[in-house]
Amino acid sequence: MDNVFVYCETEGAIVAEVSQELLTKGRKLADELGVELHAIAAGTGLKGQVEPQILPYGVDKLFVFDDPVLFPYTSAPHTDILVGLFREEKPQICLMGATVIGRDLGPRVSSSLTSGLTADCTQLEIGSYTDARTGREYKNLLYQIRPAFGGNIVATIVNPEHRPQMATVRSGVMQKAVYAGSARGEVVYPEVGKYVSPEACVVKVLDHHVEAAKHNLKGASIVVAGGYGMGSKEGFDSLFELARVLHAEVGASRAAVDAGWCEPDRQIGQTGVTVHPKVYIACGISGQIQHIAGMQDSKIIISINSDPDAPINQIADYVITGTVEEVVPKLIKYYKKNSK
Amino acid sequence: MKLKIVVLAKQVPDTRNVGKEAMTPEGTVNRAALPAIFNPDDLNALEQALRLKEANPGSTVGVLTMGPPRAGEIIRQGLYRGADTGWLLTDRLFAGADTLATSYALATAIRKIGDVDVVIGGRQAIDGDTAQVGPQVAQKLGLNQVTYAEEILGITDGKATIRRHIDGGVETVEAPLPLLVTVNGSAAPCRPQHAKLVMKYKHASCPLERPADDPRAELYAQKPYLTLTQWSVADIDGDTAQCGLAGSPTKVKSVVNIAFQAKESKTLSASDADVEGLVKELLAEKIIG
Numbered sequence: 001m002d003n004v005f006v007y008c009e010t011e012g013a014i015v016a017e018v019s020q021e022l023l024t025k026g027r028k029l030a031d032e033l034g035v036e037l038h039a040i041a042a043g044t045g046l047k048g049q050v051e052p053q054i055l056p057y058g059v060d061k062l063f064v065f066d067d068p069v070l071f072p073y074t075s076a077p078h079t080d081i082l083v084g085l086f087r088e089e090k091p092q093i094c095l096m097g098a099t100v101i102g103r104d105l106g107p108r109v110s111s112s113l114t115s116g117l118t119a120d121c122t123q124l125e126i127g128s129y130t131d132a133r134t135g136r137e138y139k140n141l142l143y144q145i146r147p148a149f150g151g152n153i154v155a156t157i158v159n160p161e162h163r164p165q166m167a168t169v170r171s172g173v174m175q176k177a178v179y180a181g182s183a184r185g186e187v188v189y190p191e192v193g194k195y196v197s198p199e200a201c202v203v204k205v206l207d208h209h210v211e212a213a214k215h216n217l218k219g220a221s222i223v224v225a226g227g228y229g230m231g232s233k234e235g236f237d238s239l240f241e242l243a244r245v246l247h248a249e250v251g252a253s254r255a256a257v258d259a260g261w262c263e264p265d266r267q268i269g270q271t272g273v274t275v276h277p278k279v280y281i282a283c284g285i286s287g288q289i290q291h292i293a294g295m296q297d298s299k300i301i302i303s304i305n306s307d308p309d310a311p312i313n314q315i316a317d318y319v320i321t322g323t324v325e326e327v328v329p330k331l332i333k334y335y336k337k338n339s340k
Numbered sequence: 341m342k343l344k345i346v347v348l349a350k351q352v353p354d355t356r357n358v359g360k361e362a363m364t365p366e367g368t369v370n371r372a373a374l375p376a377i378f379n380p381d382d383l384n385a386l387e388q389a390l391r392l393k394e395a396n397p398g399s400t401v402g403v404l405t406m407g408p409p410r411a412g413e414i415i416r417q418g419l420y421r422g423a424d425t426g427w428l429l430t431d432r433l434f435a436g437a438d439t440l441a442t443s444y445a446l447a448t449a450i451r452k453i454g455d456v457d458v459v460i461g462g463r464q465a466i467d468g469d470t471a472q473v474g475p476q477v478a479q480k481l482g483l484n485q486v487t488y489a490e491e492i493l494g495i496t497d498g499k500a501t502i503r504r505h506i507d508g509g510v511e512t513v514e515a516p517l518p519l520l521v522t523v524n525g526s527a528a529p530c531r532p533q534h535a536k537l538v539m540k541y542k543h544a545s546c547p548l549e550r551p552a553d554d555p556r557a558e559l560y561a562q563k564p565y566l567t568l569t570q571w572s573v574a575d576i577d578g579d580t581a582q583c584g585l586a587g588s589p590t591k592v593k594s595v596v597n598i599a600f601q602a603k604e605s606k607t608l609s610a611s612d613a614d615v616e617g618l619v620k621e622l623l624a625e626k627i628i629g
Contacts, residue, residue, distance in 0.1 A: 075487075103475075106472070106475075116590035117440070119468075149355060157593065203485075206513060
């Protein structure tokens with residue numbers, strides 16, 4: 001009872017990186033609460049494959065559900081596993097990736113267990129809460145912190161009464177690290193049929209096609225990102241030249257993605273990728289908090305913006321006041337001139 | 341086959357364009373200053389519903405929304421584009437709902453509507469970006485579920501074939517009815533309003549939207565289709581303990597406005613000297629290169 005659970009997402013027998021990031025965070029939360037960290041993996045052909053990808057992150061107990069009906073993922077069987085297991089185990093916290101799978105599964109589990117779920121958290125902490133109406137004090141709650149309302153505010157959400165306290169977190173927001181302490185590392189293989197009924201398996205995946213990512217934005221040491229201020233698709237494309245010269249990856253704000261200038265998988269921010277580069281060059285990005293949530297840990301931030309009052313300038317180390325049309329070609333030119 | 345289709349749609353503040361005028365002097369967001377719009381992804385959902393209706397003669401599309409009386413506008417917007425009917429859930433008891441309490445209200449209303457084959461909603465609403473309500477409704481009603489849909493390719497023999505996006509790829513799935521689908525904003529855009537339908541429904545409204553002595557009272561008596569269905573918690577036989585703030589497990593502990601930890605920044609112009617100076621500095625400190 002009362003342990004911290006992490007749902008580990010798998011593609012084939014590969015555990016998603018976001019799940020490992022959450023194991024590291026879950027371990028910290030469990031240590032702070034004085035409870036165990038438990039992990040769940042559900043898929044096909046997992047036995048003997050996923051254990052070494054999960055246990056090093058400080059897992060005390062791993063539940064591996066291995067059955068042909070569990071991959072490719074469909075909603076109902078995975079929901080049944082989590083709901084059934086949580087009824088037995090009564091965890092206090094459950095974390096999952098804010099991925100397509102996590103955002104499909106989390107709400108179903110929370111709906112079934114009547115537990116609160118907070119999407120796309122950017123920070124998770126433990127703290128106390130006093131209900132203003134009843135005056136009751138709750139200790140050791142999970143603070144689920146996320147930008148809200150179009151990113152204009154940051155809200156701290158708590159679930160005082162209901163368990164588990166559920167949260168999803170985007171890939172890259174937390175950092176994974178192999179656990180230096182000692183964890184029990186027990187592995188169990190529950191019988192899937194005990195949790196999943198045949199009626200839950202009626203949705204069939206006819207075709208499942210996943211490509212390796214075309215870029216490594218999340219791990220890039222230099223990121224060149226464009227916003228609505230790039231003005232057009234052609235304007236945005238000029239960033240690829242700058243990125244090529246600097247050996248950088250190209251990212252975008254939501255506004256640039258919504259405008260159709262860039263593929264959605266390059267979106268940086270709360271609802272996109274979180275990056276931690278050495279240098280972040282923000283080109284024509286005003287800097288809504290949702291965007292900033294995804295890049296504020298960059299070591300050096302350079303903002304190029306024609307508006308000297310753009311919000312992003314407040315967190316920038318260097319502010320270049322000028323149009324991107326003028327500045328980007330000059331950056332390319334002077335980098336080429338001086339880098340040799 | 342004839343399908344009974346319900347579209348879940350939400351009226352949202354247009355958070356995409358929050359200007360300075362929408363911030364109060366205390367730095368909080370003034371919702372009233374933002375235009376209320378049809379949630380963008382829900383329009384993509386409506387389009388998929390209307391296409392299903394066309395492909396399956398005899399089908400109906402109804403728009404289900406929850407909000408204050410002015411959210412009746414969402415139903416009108418649906419009717420203007422080809423929906424057949426709509427329902428507005430409006431009651432102070434619904435107020436303050438988190439996603440779970442919202443899904444309870446919507447699921448209870450769908451049960452009341454009865455015999456629904458397909459529920460279609462947008463992937464997420466722009467004021468919360470949670471993407472939770474659709475799956476939560478599906479779980480409460482025991483519906484099959486397909487999220488992140490790009491296109492409903494067709495429905496035959498009680499099974500829908502759907503193309504959807506997954507992380508780093510695409511999938512085609514086959515799901516038996518009854519079914520809930522959430523549709524991406526990148527799916528086909530919604531058709532425009534139809535002038536004839538706008539003429540027909542422009543005075544359609546929910547009773548709560550109307551002034552006390554309505555000059556159009558006679559018109560509404562003559563044309564019953566201009567009175568949109570509005571339901572309270574009692575009308576859907578809802579449990580008040582599961583609605584609104586009371587039915588919400590998540591509580592907002594605190595809200596802070598964004599105050600950036602302002603850094604001391606170096607301000608440069610776009611001149612050649614400034615840009616070259618910056619590049620040289622970054623190279624010298626081995627930050628780039």
